[in-house]
Amino acid sequence: MTSAPPEVEGYDKYAFEPFALTADLAVLTVREGRLHVLLVERGQEPYAGAWALPGGFVLPEESAEQAARRELAEETGLSGDTAARLHLEQLRTYSDPGRDPRMRVVSVAFTALVPDLPEPRGGGDAAQARWLPYEDVRHLAFDHDRILADARERVGAKLEYSCLATAFCPAEFTLGELRQVYETVWGVALDRPNFRRKVLATPGFVRPVEGPPRRTGGRGKPAALYRAGEATALHPPLLRPEGRSA
Amino acid sequence: MTSAPPEVEGYDKYAFEPFALTADLAVLTVREGRLHVLLVERGQEPYAGAWALPGGFVLPEESAEQAARRELAEETGLSGDTAARLHLEQLRTYSDPGRDPRMRVVSVAFTALVPDLPEPRGGGDAAQARWLPYEDVRHLAFDHDRILADARERVGAKLEYSCLATAFCPAEFTLGELRQVYETVWGVALDRPNFRRKVLATPGFVRPVEGPPRRTGGRGKPAALYRAGEATALHPPLLRPEGRSA
């Protein structure tokens, strides 16, 4: 229910301790066989000089998701057009009192899965923005360590039963690249032939690219190219060998 | 990132349009083979007289989850102790500008799965509180129709790969009751023998109750009793016949 604020009956917006709302992003990508996270170096207190997830305050006329896209474009130099098309997913909201020393700040966290992008340039409030390997990340500002860990867990689980993995790939990709996404996020090796059959047996997961141009990931035989299909769910799911879920 | 609010550098908490934060709950139960939702009738404008999800404002020293438990206890007459033990799960946050006509209100929505409880008594801001069959619910206040639909979808998906279904059951339950949870939420009939094997084959899903007392759900042969086990994930998952996922 959404009745009037406590201690107030006449909707006096300023009569109670205000909340600030931020949108923070865990932007993940697979680069050189390792999971990477987009981080910014904070330019001001608190936590000046520390690494943090990109994000910022939600403006009065924005939804949290709009704010997330805007902040991402501002802080990384992505074009607004690219940011508008990104796969963004709401992760959860962090509302513990005291998570920001200045005032009551509630953060709506998002997860973004992106293909390997060019190195970002800093901008906005961020002193600099960089991709860092997930394993090397420690001691982020605020409760961002926890947010990042939650994002990683969620992504690992969603790969099992959704077609999300294609979001890590460029528009056209080989099945080897797609498999590498799973292997990187799950940290296991998958059987190549079985992976291929599984993916191709799922209607709408990937669609072969017509023109028989082929491309190689480096060495070896050139592979057929695919695009992401229209399906979003995976049935039956692709379970990881030593499975866990959310 | 969480730098200073826009248009402000000195952390003047009152210099920008304030947000209010609410916690709203989709409390679901299975009753007489149908999914039911706990709703309250609004006692004041806006939407006075309309049905809404229980919930209310997050207080300055609370997290959203604490607020959700407190509001649930207040509005339904559940003991604070019961509310403290409920299975509560954050669903998502709704932040569209304009979702509340009075001011900028952001809602953190939770889903609660509860066993068949006694009819609630109204309290707090609510004129009355009632269980209503999910299928009959329409035209809730604010964007609560959407929140409720999201909650239902999430619960249906989570039954597949988590042990959540036991949250709908009382402390001791029969496998028939557990199966009815699945059948009700998914709207399909499940094969009894196969369901039984599947549940018993999952370590930690249910634990048999020692004393061989047995109980019947109504007619038929008395069934063995079980308690919820310590497992939270289901591996491999229990897929619904005509599957979908989140």
Add this chain to the structure above:
DNA sequence: GCAAAAGTGTTTATATTACACCCATGG
């Protein structure tokens, strides 16, 4: 006895797993 639900067994289909093997390319 009959209906209803529990519980056991069995058969068949489908999915997963673990390999062996050939193909095309770069160096």
Add this chain to the structure above:
DNA sequence: CCATGGGTGTAATATAAACACTTTTGC
């Protein structure tokens, strides 16, 4: 020609689905 990754085939195993049958209760 050999290392590397793409792609095909196949047999062994595990899981899921369908259904027949016995048991125990209330009425």
